[in-house]
Amino acid sequence: MGRIKPGGGYRELRSFQIATIIYDATWRFCEQYLDARSRMSDQMIQAARSGRQNIAEGSRASSASSQTELRLVNVARSSLEELLLDYEDFLRHRHLPQWAPDSPEAMEVRRSGVFDRTDMTDRSNRTDQSATRQSDDLRYSVYNRWLDHAEPSIRANATICLIHQANYLLDRQIEALEREFIDEGGYSEQLAAARLAERNRKKQDMTDQSDRTDPVPECPKCGKPMVLRTVRNGKSAGRQFWGCTGYPECKGIVEV
Incomplete structure (x- = not known):
């Protein structure tokens, strides 16, 4: 499994930039x-804030879960x-x-949205506050004759x-996130898949090890299963051999 994917970079999203202007x-x-x-004033400000903040929060959450990012967007x-x-x-x-x-x-108004997009803020997710403020003011100034x-x-x-x-861009963003989630999942989904794969690998290793284990032989004299024994005394002390489980009636042995 690859390393955790980076989150953030939301300041480069056109949807976030327009949401900030809004x-x-x-x-x-x-x-x-x-x-x-x-109440209307409070609701409008909170709705505008939610539109902006949830784009940012979703982008940051993308490193942990694509599902969370999708929900927040x-x-x-x-x-x-x-x-x-x-x-x-208000108008009506x-x-x-x-x-x-x-x-x-x-x-x-729509045509005015085509302006210089060479802003380099937040390229490394370390926000340059002064540059960010200047960029926000610059984008707002494009529309200030109306706003x-x-x-x-x-x-x-x-x-x-x-x-x-902004809604058009978010709709496209949601579609892309849905495709990405279906194809790849987020970090938590990938982690769950990796955990399952590791569990299956360990089970397979145990099965392979079991398959490699020598089978218990049958006694060549009486046919009963044998048990692994160790010589305790004499010059052969410590040597292992297969002894019949019917001992002492049957003294059949098989060398290991």
């Missing part, structure tokens, strides 16, 4: 347009779906327009576009 945008949105004490996907509904509710309750997926506004707009409807619609992008 979380930051949602925090600012709720701070400006919703009562901080309201599914939680992230569900949290972002919940957040999507909250933004749609206030009679504000929602962009169609193929509208010019939505298309422009920091004075009109709440534009902010909400742009965030909805980003949530759709």
Whole structure:
């Protein structure tokens, strides 16, 4: 079995990068347009946070179990779906327009996602905090003309576009994890398979050893099974031989 596979590296995931933008945008949105004490504000921020954090947690857990990673990424996907509904509710309750997926506004937001992806943070899973902060700010700045707009409807619609992008990426990520889990399993699954293989190997070794053991001979005189005995006295003391179990009636022996 190979060594434990590395976990982490989630900062390089496009899904995590977009989820970070969504979380930051949602925090600012709720701070400006919703009562901080309201349940909706709390739920939106927590859903955005869950979407981001569970991607990271799942990536870290991948070294222990692909099943755990898959479960956490599914939680992230569900949290972002919940957040999507909250933004749609915000627009609907206030009679504000929602962009169609193929509208010019939505298309422009999607096109803006094509930017420099040469960021090298987290390559070794040792987070450079200053570089990470700069990278996060840079990615957010690509969308800030919508996410920091004075009109709440534009902010909400742009965030909805980003949530759709993140959900699309997470769906692909989940499909890939499902295939990997079926084909390989995670470390715990591989460990269980290796443990079973080792157990079977030991059983086979015991069987092979048993097969190599000399069979108990039958007495050449009476046909009874024989037993291994040792000469105790005389010049042959210590020598082993097969003696008949019918002794003393039968004194048949077989040399070892």
